Amino acid sequence: MLLSFENLTLTLRGREILRGVSGQFEPGKVTVILGANGAGKSSLLSCLVGLREPQSGSVTLDDRPLLSLDNRERGRAIGLLPQRPDIHWNVDVKTIVGLGRLPHSGRWGMSAADHEAVVKAMAATDCTDLADRKAMRLSGGEQGRVLLARVLAGEPQWLLADEPLASLDPAHQFDVLERLKSYAIAGNGVIVVLHDLTQAARFADNIIVLKEGAILASGPREEVMTAAIMGQAYGVEVQIGISDRGNPWWFRFGVCDNLGANRNGHRDE
Template identity: 35%
Template sequence: MVYLRVEDVVFHYRSTRVLNGVSVEIKPSSFTGIVGPNGSGKTTLLRVMLGILKPRSGVVYIDGKAIGEYDRRRLASIYGYVPQRLDSITPLTLYDFVSTGRRPYASLKGLSSRDHEAVARAIKAVGLEEKSSSLLTELSGGELQRALIARALAAEPRIMLLDEPTSNLDPYHQLMVMKLLRNLTRNGVTVVATLHDLNHAYRYPDTLILMNKGRIERVGPPGHVLTSELIYRVYGVKAIVDERVGAVVVDSD
């Protein structure tokens, strides 16, 4: 099993400090959600965990080894990453796009039968079998979002890092994705996702990290983190947390 640890990380965008001494340990085979207001440092923390951004100080460890000691190919076989959106859409079919997730394992001979099996499983997992031969330019925003998740799944990662994975999705597919992430942990995958929807954050992760102004406000089980008092202090809105149905009702007045 793999575990992820962030130790005293400080990160700046030019002169602006975005992460200020962040330390947290992610349990193996768990689902950890990162929540907080816009600008609190959620996405920056995720990208530092991934190694896309290099902190000014502090270290990220995978299984006790600093990520800087891993080569890129090895990291690509450990991590599956799902950004919020594609920066550009190329004229690939969905199948070919998802196949790019197998690059850490590909040989000069192309994809093996095992690679093709992994791609097919990933596409099925997000419910896009009927779109396999469709061009990315023909997909809806929600379908593109699921295609991004499928590409990450195709790599058979040990750690999945996702930035707002339910953005652009309708309610049915939001629930499908959240349940999929929950089920991945049962297969030994460590999942970390930034989340905007507090109801999803309350119901699905094992652990929540609540960010506020570049620091971690609280870490723990969702019921310990998403309290009415803490939501008001961090988000500035009133809320009722209904433990019976697992719901957070914001602006209850």
């Protein structure tokens, strides 16, 4: 199932957030969306999941307009881990994770297949031991794993995550990205908004770089994550180094105004 977007234009509060952007995502791949604050990363993700309707353009799933699908069908196809997700119900963890099955559940409640999917998702995110604990009493890292389990329980063909590493320590960041990579390897599509260039370079198959609402570059990681493109996107000089294990490391130094960074003070939309 291909997820595509064409000529998306989105204006919020009188400001053009997305400017005629187009692209296509492949299942079985991790695509990372990069860009400075205010570049339009979260807004693009919101359009891709159907939370925001663009002023023009379209999002399609296998040539079917996303907004023509009913909520249940859309929920089975696409799962979203939003930016700064919060848990507002002091219920046990297995109940929170079970909410991910709502697009699949029948009128009589959860089936055996639903319960099996919840158990599988909790095991995949190392949440099994948390099943009976109250979700609001968990640490931030534990809550992050629980909310990822909720998305995985829905078994979506596409998993979209908006800055899933925020507030996580390095060990948990690596763990979350490994789980997302595994989900893609299993044949699903994964789209992630990240700020950490080193993590993007390690885990992404494809990269989309946004700058001021337009696509600056798009393609395989090796072709897009160059010092020149990253410097233009973020307005800093970038030096790329390789560790002794062959992993790419990214360093930045010296703000360069002539690179055209987004310095308008807008928060990420």
